[in-house]
Amino acid sequence: MKYCRPRLQFTGGWLLAILTAITATPVIAETANFGTFNLSANFNPAQGIVQGFTGGSYSLSAISNRDRDQKACIGFADPNPDHIMVLEKDFSHLTIQVNSGGSDTTLTIQGPDQTTIRCGDDTGKNKDASVSDRNWKSGTYRIWVGTFNPGVKRDYTLTVEQQ
Structure with missing residues (x-):
């Protein structure tokens, strides 16, 4: 008995459609190294405090060279965001600050x-990073806490405060 291997015939249309859908879909990390936190109107200050540690050799400038105010985006972190912050409403002003005990940290925050x-980057004379800005729209924010040099591990606390 002769074995016959089934022959698959592909019509270019559907295969091309599948390949196009796969390659056109952006890859966005939906999981964070240290979890997700949600903030709603008049949140309790304790809800805006999370912890983690730096590390990684992924250049944060690969996300963007400059932010919306033309500040340089610098530092190194893991390719996955460290935290995902979900704002359940618009906030007129938020401050996000890193406290690593004075290590040279950086912040990159990608909006919804x-x-x-x-x-x-630096906050005044302090080497820890912060971002204080207006017009935070509701949605999901990806936050990377980096260091000025690649591969440096530092424990930190990230604090979000509403103004």
């Missing part, structure tokens, strides 16, 4: 539209 980027 994927194009609004906010970046922060």
Whole structure:
């Protein structure tokens, strides 16, 4: 008995459609290294405090070279965001600050539209990063806490405050 292997015939139309859909779909990390937190109107300050640690060799400038105010986006972190912040309403002003005990940290925050980027580096004389900005629209924000040099591990606390 001769074995016959079934022959698959592909018509170009549907195969092309599948390949186009796969390659056109943006890859966005929906999981964060240290979880997701939600903030609603008049949130309790404790809800805006999360912890993590830096590390990684992914250049945050690959997300964007400059933010919406033309500040440089610098530092190194893991390719996945460290935190996902979900704003359940619009906020007129928020401040996001890193406290690593004075290490040289950076912040990159990608807004819900994927194009609004906010970046922060030193805060005054402190080497820890912060971002204080207006017009935070409701939605999902991806937050990376980086270091000035790649691969540096530092524990930190990230604090979000409404103004």
